[in-house]
Amino acid sequence: MIAEFEKMGRMSWFSHLDLQNTMQRAMRRAGLPVRYSQGFNPHVNLAFATALSVGLQSRCEILDVELAGEISPEEFLTRINAVLPEGLKCSRAALVEDAAPALMAxxxxxxxxxxxxxxxxxxxxxxxxxxxxxxxxxxxxxxxxxxxxxxxxxxxxxxxxxxxxxxxxxxxxxxxxxxxxxxxxxxxxxxxxxxxxxxxxxxxxxxxxxxxxxxxxxxxx
Amino acid sequence: MLYDRIEPLLAGVSKPARYTGGEVNMVKKELDGIDVRFAFCFPDTYEVGMSHLGMKILYHILNKRENFYCERVFAPWADMEAAMRQNGVPLFSLETFSPVADFDIVGFTLQYEMSYTNVLNMLDLAGIPMTGSERDAANAPFVVCGGPCAFNPEPLADFVDLFMVGDGEEQILELCEHYDAWKKRGGTREEFLLEMANIEGNYVPRFYESAYDENGEFAGVRRLRDDVPARIRKRCIPDLDSADYPDRIIVPFTEIVHDRVMLEVARGCTRGCRFCQAGMLYRPQRERSLDKLLELARKLLGSTGYEEMSLSSLSTGDYSHLPELARKLVQEHGCNKVAISLPSLRIDSVLGETLEQTQQIRKTGLTFAPEAGTQRLRDVINKGVTEQQLRESVHDAFEKGWSAVKLYTMIGLPTETDEDLDGIRGLAQAVLDEYFSVPKEVRQKGLRVSVSASSFVPKPFTPFQWEPQNTIEELERKQKLLREKLHLRSVTFSWHEPHLSFLEAAFARGDRRLCGVLLAAWKRGCRFDGWTEEFKFDAWMAAFADCGLTCEQFAHKRYDLDAPLPWDHIDAGVTKEFLQREWKKALAAQTSPDCRIKCHGCGMKQFIKGVCKSCE
The missing domain is CATH 3.30.70 (Alpha-Beta Plaits)
Structure with a gap:
């Protein structure tokens, strides 16, 4: 699933690494069917189109998350937006295969x-x-x-x-x-x-x- | 809004997310309907303060009341402080970016003595006058303090309107309720404080004075009026299950020190280690029920999305239902990749089953606190564990795949000799031996044994409260000796800055004269003293000299057993007679077994009826 999201206002002051943790925890709160990596410290398989410098706001960031079960883009948006803090919001989502590396290119x-x-x-x-x-x-x-x-x-x-x-x-x-x-x-x-x-x-x-x-x-x- | 003036500063400072709030589960309220605004100030950085459990509890309790609004405030790091001062930006809250001076009550939690200069600095940054009389004149917010250091409030007495001693859950609500009523009714600030002074657990230092004899020795704290209590009884929540505990906590964006769900399984400890202040202050031991904890865990994990949870208390290994709790938590949350970690394990806790459970999810480091190197000294400090128990525990852990062990020890304990330091090496060697006694194919590679040695600081309300601290020279000599002794393969050794421990000892047991020293030190630029890079020892020594005092006279003082102590007017529940008995037993190297085995008459049974479960 790829999703476009905004990172506005106060949200602009935490780092790319923090964003990864924040999105991962949001997906866990939302109970989304995400896929985890193997190993001692399993984490959500989650990637971003590119990093955003600390202090910059954005209306167009793109994340790519690997799913372990079926969910429609509409359902994805409803559930994730219900648990994101003010200033972080997904505006649209789409199901694609292996998007992140391709998007970067x-x-x-x-x-x-x-x-x-x-x-x-x-x-x-x-x-x-x-x-x-x-x-x-x-x-x-x-x-x-x-x-x-x-x-x-x-x-x-x-x-x-x-x-x-x-x-x-x-x-x-x-x-x-x-x-x-x-x-x-x-x-x-x-x-x-x-x-x-x-x-x-x-x-x-x-x-x-x-x-x-x-x-x-x-x-x- | 203040944020417009804060925002331009953020690009120029380290870790700007410390100053921007807006986290998941942060409480948002309209200021219109608020009767009491409470600024909960933590006198350290965001990452340290946000890791503190007490703040999470009290934030939750206050904000459950519709007409109260509790907001968070942290000490800005040096770069941000400079930017704020340069641009005239006052200290602000993270919820609404309000100036702290706009609040009704400004509360500080005192977790360690070395945060006191930050209290003064934060008041200054907020533009709030430092003394009660100046605040009265300016109608500034009331300044209140709580936390473990409030048990010896004297070194901060000049700067604080009200100390709250003991468990804060009920007390902080009462404070705001009384404030609300007083504000609506109208009256003088002194009337309000007098009213508060007559509620259990509250100490209003302006109604008391400190006396000294002709030799400049402390001679007692006395009431200035007879309508305030002579002694202040600490507050104690008898039943943890009925006490409010947050079911949602703030999830910071940026990494904090303890970045996980903290489940408080119990408060207090039954062990009776003689150096341990927390073990005395939080008596009697009280546990949360298994069902309550499982329910809280479910809610907290669901509302935060955290991937890690720790079971927290002074001695989690002693929690009655620990194996069952760990098993059920793993069963319920393991499939969601939640790691359950068990910190502060004691080496004689029932580890076996629990270890296997935690291993299913994630391996966290194993920590043991033998504290002293020989059985004799462990008996003196009443750390009722043996080398054999340590060996068995680590052996078990190594067989189950652990390879990193931390050993916490202490130097400078009463009666310590170099033989006891030899013993610390012996313990490290014992851990190595146990590792190599596990067959190669069973044990994990990469053995790491970290030994750390903190310096003993005598603390109020412990059996060692009368004891002097070792001199800096003696502590340094012992550290050097240990460095040499612990030059072993796979063993690393770390130690604490002895100058800092020296100062900590003075403030832990100091009297009201230290208020002047504190102010002088702050004026000389001291703040964030607990941070090595910010600690200015020479400035501190000069501050003592400014006041005609020395740090030695407090840190190295041996009090007579029957001498008045600066914290005698605080009643922590444990009696002086008990502490004296324990001190005498310590010098005879006699142990006092866990009070679940035998009651030692510490005073808690009389202090609060029906709570103490010891030998019933």
Whole structure:
């Protein structure tokens, strides 16, 4: 079963590992027919499309859970949503076979909506878009290197309403290459407090057209 | 809302989920219908506080009342504290992100002495004045304290309006009920406190004073008015089954120290170990019934989704129906992959059957607490176990597939000699021998024996309450000796920071003069003293000097058996005569068998009639 869920508000402050435990316990509370791993510490066979950084909210996370019995997507949603805390909510679910690895491979981009209270970022965004190369320090587990982030920004716009800037951005997100919105925002406006919400995952059709990742996952089923 | 000001700070601090609440089973209420707002403060981090059973119980009990709202507050870690102070964000509750100063009652649970600076720091972060008279003037919340350290309340007396001594289940409700009535009726704060002071278990320190003789020795706590009790009797819940216990508990998102369902099978202990304060304070031993526990387990696992459950009490191995309880829990919940773990097992508990049961689900480490290395010293401290029993227990465990054993010991006990330290090595060696006596094909690979040595701290209401603590130098010498002795294959050795134990000893047995030291230490930046990385020993020593006192005069003091003690005005149920008899027997290395075998006249039978089941 794959399910799309939101992680909003207070829920944005716990880690990916915490999310795994939280979802696992929710499924146990809901009495869902989940499959457990073998071994001394059995856990629910549960995977996520990708991790979400601590502090980011999302309306489009995707989980994939292996079931041990039959249950309809509608029943799944009703039961899991009845036991999830405010801010975590599954919006849709679908039965698919072996989805997680396939979903990861299909993913090409992620979309974000950003709010920066009290800051006008429109000039910074305009300046960024005018450049062909923007170098930024990208940290990974083992090393830090300078990379050109400009080509990884597939769409970016900003509107300032006198109180806050509202940005939308589509950033590259593949297994091999991914630009985190925090890094882009740090480059655009260092030290400015932003609320970031992930709003979509995308895959590409053979003709190059964007399609929602969840839909792409369902197509495979 | 305060959250809008907290949110921007979170990206810059470690473990932000400590500060955001919103967990499963958190209680949400509309503030409109609330008569009494209670801030339950735990003076340590979220992960430590959320592991505390007492908080879960009292949170549940208060929130069952529609018009009371109990919210949780924890001490922010240093990074968050700095961010909060810099941005003028006051201490807040996790349920509604309300400033703590907006509450009616601010309650701290005192689990260990080394959390006292956090109490002061949290009051300061909340913008609540530290002394009762300042709070009266500002009409600030009442500050109340409970927990085991409330049995010697004097070192915090200047900062607290009311101490609640003993089991809190009934007392905390009475407090809120009386507060509600007082608030609606109108009256002075002193009237309210006077009313509370006349309810059993309540100590209002402003109605008492501490006296000292011409040599600066403590000379007793006296009433300042005759309409308050001379002695404060602890509260005691006679029947645990009728006491409220939560059927749903908060499930944190982020990992906490004890991240599981805790089922309290019993309160109190019948063993009578002479160093153990909890064993004296929580007398008499009371058990929950098997049926009640099975029902609670069912509800708690269903409402939390936890995959692990522990049976908790001071001595779970002594629970009358343990084998049956373990068997039924495994039968009922094993198919749902619930692991049942049994911590704090004593080495003479009936292990056999229980071990096999727990193994069906998950292997947790085996823990034994022989405490002392030789039979002589174990007799002195009345730890009624023998090396033979330890050998049999671990042998049994090794045959059933365990390979990790923890041995808890203590150094600096009264009458201890280096021969007793040799004995600790002997116990570790005995465990190794038993392991290798199990055939290779039967035993698990990867033997690990962890020996830990804590430093003895004399505690009020124990037979060793008159004893001095070893000096830091002596404790360090003994630790070094043990390090050398325990240089054995498969054995690791750990020990406690002796400077911390030194301070703990002063505050455990200290009198009201320590309030000044505490304030001075806090002003010098002390907080989170129980955390090695935050502990500032030099600042503490300077704080003692600021007040013209020394830590030695409290930690190393030998009290005369008939001298007044700073906690004499608290009645814990066990009598001084009993403690004196036990002290004398200790020095003669005479044991007092488990009180289910023989009653030693500790005083509980007179204190609370019909509860103590000993030798009836």
């Amino acid at each position: 299909l993913m090409t981009e992620a979309e974000y909506a950003v709010e920066a209270p009290g800051a006008d970022l429109s000039a910074a965004v305009e300046g960024f878009l005018a450049l062909e190369e923007v170098m930024a320090e990208k940290k990974s587990k083992s090393k830090t290197r300078m990379v050109n982030i400009r080509p990884m920004v597939h769409a970016l716009d900003c509107a300032f309403d006198g109180e806050k800037s509202v940005l939308t951005m589509i950033l590259e997100q593949t297994n091999a290459n991914c630009l985190k919105p925090e890094l882009l925002l740090q480059t655009l406006a260092p030290g400015v407090f932003c609320r970031i919400v992930r709003t979509g995952f995308y895959a590409r059709k053979q003709d190059g057209a964007r399609v929602g990742l969840f839909e792409a996952g369902m197509d495979k089923a």
